[in-house]
Amino acid sequence: MTLFDDILAQFPPEVQATVRMIWEALGPTEKAGFLSLLSGFPTDANLVRRLVKLTTAQIRQAFGQKHRVAIVGPANVGKSTLYNQLVQNKGDLARVGPLPGTTTANQQADAALFTVVDTPGADTVGSLGESEKDLALSAAGEADFLVLVYDAIQGIKKTEHELFNELSSLKKPFVVVLNKIDLVPRKDLQSVISSAATNLGLKPDQIVPIAAKDGKNLGKVLLAVAATEPEMVAALGQALPEYRWQLAWQTTVRAASISAAIALAPLPLIDFVPLVITQSIMVVSIARIYNYKITPQRASELVATFGLGFLGRTIFQELSKLEGLPGWLLSAAIASSTTVVMGYAAVRWFDKGQKLSADAINKLTHEVTSYLLSTLKGLGKRKPGQKGLQQRVAQSLENLPLAESRPAHNLETDEKNN
Ligand SMILES: Nc1nc2c(ncn2[C@@H]2O[C@H](COP(=O)(O)OP(=O)(O)OP(=O)(O)O)[C@@H](O)[C@H]2O)c(=O)[nH]1
Ligand SMILES: [Mg+2]
Numbered sequence: 001m002t003l004f005d006d007i008l009a010q011f012p013p014e015v016q017a018t019v020r021m022i023w024e025a026l027g028p029t030e031k032a033g034f035l036s037l038l039s040g041f042p043t044d045a046n047l048v049r050r051l052v053k054l055t056t057a058q059i060r061q062a063f064g065q066k067h068r069v070a071i072v073g074p075a076n077v078g079k080s081t082l083y084n085q086l087v088q089n090k091g092d093l094a095r096v097g098p099l100p101g102t103t104t105a106n107q108q109a110d111a112a113l114f115t116v117v118d119t120p121g122a123d124t125v126g127s128l129g130e131s132e133k134d135l136a137l138s139a140a141g142e143a144d145f146l147v148l149v150y151d152a153i154q155g156i157k158k159t160e161h162e163l164f165n166e167l168s169s170l171k172k173p174f175v176v177v178l179n180k181i182d183l184v185p186r187k188d189l190q191s192v193i194s195s196a197a198t199n200l201g202l203k204p205d206q207i208v209p210i211a212a213k214d215g216k217n218l219g220k221v222l223l224a225v226a227a228t229e230p231e232m233v234a235a236l237g238q239a240l241p242e243y244r245w246q247l248a249w250q251t252t253v254r255a256a257s258i259s260a261a262i263a264l265a266p267l268p269l270i271d272f273v274p275l276v277i278t279q280s281i282m283v284v285s286i287a288r289i290y291n292y293k294i295t296p297q298r299a300s301e302l303v304a305t306f307g308l309g310f311l312g313r314t315i316f317q318e319l320s321k322l323e324g325l326p327g328w329l330l331s332a333a334i335a336s337s338t339t340v341v342m343g344y345a346a347v348r349w350f351d352k353g354q355k356l357s358a359d360a361i362n363k364l365t366h367e368v369t370s371y372l373l374s375t376l377k378g379l380g381k382r383k384p385g386q387k388g389l390q391q392r393v394a395q396s397l398e399n400l401p402l403a404e405s406r407p408a409h410n411l412e413t414d415e416k417n418n
Helices: 003-008 013-025 028-039 045-063 079-086 126-142 158-168 186-200 218-228 230-239 241-262 273-289 296-306 308-320 327-352 358-379 386-398 411-417
Strands: 068-072 107-111 114-118 145-151 174-179 207-209
Touching (some): 013 045, 045 230, 068 079, 068 126, 079 107, 079 114, 079 145, 079 174, 079 218, 126 158, 145 158, 145 218, 158 186, 174 218, 186 207, 207 218, 218 230, 230 241, 230 273, 241 273, 241 386, 273 296, 273 308, 273 327, 296 327, 308 358, 327 358, 327 386, 358 386
Parallel strands (some): 068 114, 068 145, 145 174, 174 207
Antiparallel strands (some): 107 114
């Protein structure tokens, strides 16, 4: 067994083949760097475990194939209305009606790579109700992801709660949406959401309020799907071009916060090899969002082309001369800023075939680094835990001007404006 095989054995079985594929695509320098990094800490099994844990979700995102979403919930909550918002082809529209029991069979439609399944109400009683419930549960059982729909006016009572327990026992990734939010007076909105959350044992921010009828917050549902289940990201991006920038940004933020956590490893000077791996996986994910298929080999070539590893080292040397910056903070900020810039550069590349100039890359990386340094300073002198740091980096990046100026950077919008 080689050292690599030892490491591979720590990954969950279903991603091992993919990890091997990525590994084989790495150049000899990257391979050697990665192994020497790991073998430099022979007793630190934690480091290996940490890398494995950090990269598994990303690998799933970059190479996963899941794409079946079932919409389930009680009768008359607006499941078919939501389904109709998601299907792309008018011929696939489901029947919608004011009385419970409109949908009596499962129905599915192709939305590019992403299949949506509409199901009958899963709460109705009587023998007909039972068989419809069985249909809904079997669709849920076959799906990769569940959208659980409830009615904001009906709220969550005993039957709704039982249904929730039954569905969550399937152990599928899910989002909960509260529909018909247009019928709730504005002043009651927060209390309606929090009581639904309390009744389901969730936090208010785990519930997405929507109005399926007019498509309000539909984007939030899709982003929640993508945030919950990385394997859905590429399928969503391919099916729904208007969300590509948000999905790519979400992917970038995730990779950047992972990069920060990787940079916490106790290294004398930041080593960029694990970053190259993380960034390459991110680039494969972004390519898939934009409907390009690229190999890990090609992705790591692209990462090398943009030269961010070298730039990162230069910035590290520049800034480490300044006093008062703990090394971990500097490493974490630079690791995430180079990842952010790589993600942004990848979007430009896949969306428009534009290569950011070296100057633009340099300027952007400096800007993002100092932004992160200033927002992370509040963490104090004590080195945070890996999870805490990941959360803080993700939060900071949400407020990064680059993220706020989404529309301006949304290249589809640019195109229209040109
Ligand atoms: N006000 C409002 N009404 C909605 C909304 N979404 C759906 N409805 C209405 O709710 C009723 C039920 O909608 P459906 O989409 O048929 O609900 P369903 O969950 O598929 O119902 P079943 O197939 O019977 O289980 C219809 O009259 C819809 O017009 C919404 O966002 N706001
Ligand atoms: Mg229906």
